[in-house]
Amino acid sequence: xxxxxxxxxxxxxxYEKLTDAEWEMVANRLHPLHLKKGDILLKEGQICNHxxxxxxxxxxxxxxxxxxxxxxxxxLAPYTFTxxxxxxxxxxxxxxxxxxxxSIIWEIGFDDNQKLMQIPSYNTFVRKLIQxxxxxxxxxxxxxxxxxxxxxxxxxxxxxxxxxxxVSLKHLASFLGITPQSLSRIRKNIH
Amino acid sequence: xxxxxxxxxxxxxxYEKLTDAEWEMVANRLHPLHLKKGDILLKEGQICNHxxxxxxxxxxxxxxxxxxxxxxxxxLAPYTFTxxxxxxxxxxxxxxxxxxxxSIIWEIGFDDNQKLMQIPSYNTFVRKLIQxxxxxxxxxxxxxxxxxxxxxxxxxxxxxxxxxxxVSLKHLASFLGITPQSLSRIRKNIH
DNA sequence: TTTCGAATTTACCATAGGGTAACTGTAGTG
DNA sequence: CACTACAGTTACCCTATGGTAAATTCGAAA
Numbered sequence: 001x002x003x004x005x006x007x008x009x010x011x012x013x014x015y016e017k018l019t020d021a022e023w024e025m026v027a028n029r030l031h032p033l034h035l036k037k038g039d040i041l042l043k044e045g046q047i048c049n050h051x052x053x054x055x056x057x058x059x060x061x062x063x064x065x066x067x068x069x070x071x072x073x074x075x076l077a078p079y080t081f082t083x084x085x086x087x088x089x090x091x092x093x094x095x096x097x098x099x100x101x102x103s104i105i106w107e108i109g110f111d112d113n114q115k116l117m118q119i120p121s122y123n124t125f126v127r128k129l130i131q132x133x134x135x136x137x138x139x140x141x142x143x144x145x146x147x148x149x150x151x152x153x154x155x156x157x158x159x160x161x162x163x164x165x166x167v168s169l170k171h172l173a174s175f176l177g178i179t180p181q182s183l184s185r186i187r188k189n190i191h
Numbered sequence: 192x193x194x195x196x197x198x199x200x201x202x203x204x205x206y207e208k209l210t211d212a213e214w215e216m217v218a219n220r221l222h223p224l225h226l227k228k229g230d231i232l233l234k235e236g237q238i239c240n241h242x243x244x245x246x247x248x249x250x251x252x253x254x255x256x257x258x259x260x261x262x263x264x265x266x267l268a269p270y271t272f273t274x275x276x277x278x279x280x281x282x283x284x285x286x287x288x289x290x291x292x293x294s295i296i297w298e299i300g301f302d303d304n305q306k307l308m309q310i311p312s313y314n315t316f317v318r319k320l321i322q323x324x325x326x327x328x329x330x331x332x333x334x335x336x337x338x339x340x341x342x343x344x345x346x347x348x349x350x351x352x353x354x355x356x357x358v359s360l361k362h363l364a365s366f367l368g369i370t371p372q373s374l375s376r377i378r379k380n381i382h
Numbered sequence: 383t384t385t386c387g388a389a390t391t392t393a394c395c396a397t398a399g400g401g402t403a404a405c406t407g408t409a410g411t412g
Numbered sequence: 413c414a415c416t417a418c419a420g421t422t423a424c425c426c427t428a429t430g431g432t433a434a435a436t437t438c439g440a441a442a
Contacts, residue, residue, distance in 0.1 A: 130318070141331050359389070
């Protein structure tokens with residue numbers, strides 16, 4: 001599998017440009033991880049100590065509720081993420097991050113990130129990224145507030161077809177806030 | 192009605208301390224607004240040009256969907272907010288901000304805020320605030336994904352009783368993602 | 383205080399989605 | 413090749429919530 005730190009630079013540049021010198025400082029603090037399907041990157045109760053860049057692969061964020069795993073988000077490469085609240089407030093996380101497909105990940109430790117945050121352009125990159133995530137979360141919230149499960153399913157089908165091909169019905173159902181049976185019925189109605 | 196810029200300083204200090212000199216720079220860029228119940232602070236289609244600090248009062252964020260006003264968030268003083276996506280990306284907003292109770296607001300213009308963002312502690316304040324908002328949004332999303340309307344109502348009743356006393360059933364219902372009739376029925380069952 | 387419009391409640395029936403369980407298909411393992 | 417485990421489907425009935433409409437209460441303006 002190909003892997004390259006530059007994939008992260010390309011990703012950052014979608015938000016904010018870094019000079020070569022700035023990028024060097026970032027690159028020096030990146031460490032690679034190779035994870036297999038089924039691996040757990042972060043587990044409930046741990047304090048999240050890294051920001052991660054997913055170069056290749058597919059991940060799922062989920063929480064436990066009454067013995068059920070509820071999918072909160074999915075992360076499709078390339079993207080940058082962490083367990084925000086845990087990472088920033090240094091608290092145990094409630095989230096679990098599961099590897100759904102073999103993945104290449106680059107990580108930056110908490111202390112290294114603190115140093116990098118002093119670089120204005122890196123700081124701006126992080127802020128813009130958080131704002132984008134906030135926007136995604138709001139969109140999901142809105143669709144849960146005023147769309148039916150079938151409408152939400154159709155929207156994903158149209159807007160994220162790549163994602164649909166890779167996620168299991170079970171995981172998608174918990175993300176949509178319904179049971180796998182209901183989603184199966186909805187699928188049948190549509191086709 | 193009492194009003195004081197220092198209320199904003201107190202608010203900022205919950206997230207990050209500013210030196211007296213730093214605070215002066217912020218304070219010099221604050222402009223007061225007095226709004227009445229029913230006023231619209233921001234309307235769909237406008238580009239949001241300010242960050243606002245709500246010193247006193249109560250606001251509602253809502254969007255139009257099929258001729259219906261859907262409540263997205265409520266803001267109870269003291270809090271700092273803007274229409275994030277519109278403000279940061281300089282795009283027309285989809286949100287409307289309505290004044291539910293007479294309010295005292297301090298505003299900072301976009302250009303002034305850009306300058307203030309160069310102050311590291313102010314920058315950190317803003318980032319922490321965005322992260323907090325992200326956390327609130329995620330919590331709302333989660334409760335919409337895996338709680339019934341009645342459970343969501345009970346949670347608000349327990350955790351935000353002050354808020355419950357001030358919001359109308361109609362607005363609360365659209366926030367919970369149900370009709371006013373359903374919320375009325377739920378209330379009846381509980382009492 | 384009176385009046386009008388809006389907010390809330392109630393009632394009725396319709397529908398989306400849940401709970402349980404049984405069945406089917408399929409991938410991994412010995 | 414058989415066995416197992418688990419994902420997905422289907423079916424049954426049930427409950428939460430929606431849609432419509434009408435009755436009632438509340439609140440602001442005259």
